[in-house]
Amino acid sequence: MLCSSQGKTPCHVKVPLFQHLGSEESSLLASLLQSRSYHKGEMVVKERECSAKLYMVHQGCVKLSRYAKNGKEHIVRFLFPGDFFGHDALLHQKPYEVHAEVLETSTLCTLHRQDFDRLIEHDPMLAYHFLLAVSDLLEQSEEWNTALSSxxxxxxxxxxxxxxxxxxxxxxxxxxxxxxxxxxxxxxxxxxxxxxxxxxxxxxxxxxxxxxxxxxxxxxxxxxxxx
CATH class of the missing domain: 1.10.10.10 (Winged helix-like DNA-binding domain superfamily/Winged helix DNA-binding domain)
Incomplete structure (x- = not known):
């Protein structure tokens, strides 16, 4: 279904990646997003699944994890409102590298690759902000792993x-x-x-x-x- 955000603040407003958008681009993005509610324990995507979508958490909490060959789970991170995942799938149409499981009743919004490209045509600076957001994710992950190791x-x-x-x-x-x-x-x-x-x-x-x-x-x- 289209993202209505239950008549409240549009979900993308919580996502730092999109907070620079002007009113016209923001309205366009809101018209392109799809939203879905999930129950606790539901899988959003599975590792190696193919789909060129960017997922944004509007409400709730999502666990990203991977499984080793021996079946041992490795938790990558927890996502909260304003977080996103699937950027590699969106940009490169690569299979998802993680399992995404909902930990409580949640609402997620999705943006398809073709709609992302359409949005960039209206706002070329979005590509730059997207690069910054992905860079921030990598930096946060490195900082977290370095800190925990010590x-x-x-x-x-x-x-x-x-x-x-x-x-x-x-x-x-x-x-x-x-x-x-x-x-x-x-x-x-x-x-x-x-x-x-x-x-x-x-x-x-x-x-x-x-x-x-x-x-x-x-x-x-x-x-x-x-x-």
């Missing part, structure tokens, strides 16, 4: 929680959008280690765990611990 388990947990806090724009309480096993897998520790370290951090007054909600009680202290 951190102990508690620092990794703190970094991930602060990232969730920033991305979800919450004040103190973070409703975890992912399973704890996925959190542990992303930062390279076991679920048991994650639970044990969260308990220690709670005893230190840094946070409070209440079911699937974590309240960050000392943001500055958490920041200092990862520096």
């Amino acid at each position: 951190m102990n388990p508690e620092q990794r947990i703190a970094k991930l929680l602060l990232n969730f806090h920033m991305r979800n724009m919450e004040r103190d309480g973070i409703k975890l959008p992912v399973f704890k096993k996925d959190m542990a897998l992303l930062i390279g520790i076991t679920p048991e280690t994650l639970s044990r370290k969260l308990a220690i951090m709670q005893s230190e007054g840094l946070l409070q765990v209440a079911g699937n909600v974590i309240y960050l009680l000392q943001l500055e202290e958490l920041q200092q611990r990862i520096q």
Whole structure:
């Protein structure tokens, strides 16, 4: 279906890639986008699937992952509103390199290759902004991997929680959008280690765990611990 964003702010407004667009180009983009709602656990795309589409998260959370030959899952990253994936498929018509699984009820918008080309004809600067956005993704990924490789388990947990806090724009309480096993897998520790370290951090007054909600009680202290 066409992207109506439920009559509210158009979904592409949340995507930094498109925030430079003028009113005419923004209206054109809104007319080209398609939206679809997904239930928790649904697959958006599978690794090696072919489709020249760019996906943008409007609501919810999506997990990107790959599987090794032995069946072991490697989580690439979690996506939140404003994030996108599928740029390689869009530009090069390459198969998707990841599985994309919805972790909670979500709405995603898609832009087809031919519509992307049409948009660039109206706004050639979009190609430049697209290059910057992809470059930012690579830089963030490299920074994340470099940081985790030098951190102990508690620092990794703190970094991930602060990232969730920033991305979800919450004040103190973070409703975890992912399973704890996925959190542990992303930062390279076991679920048991994650639970044990969260308990220690709670005893230190840094946070409070209440079911699937974590309240960050000392943001500055958490920041200092990862520096």
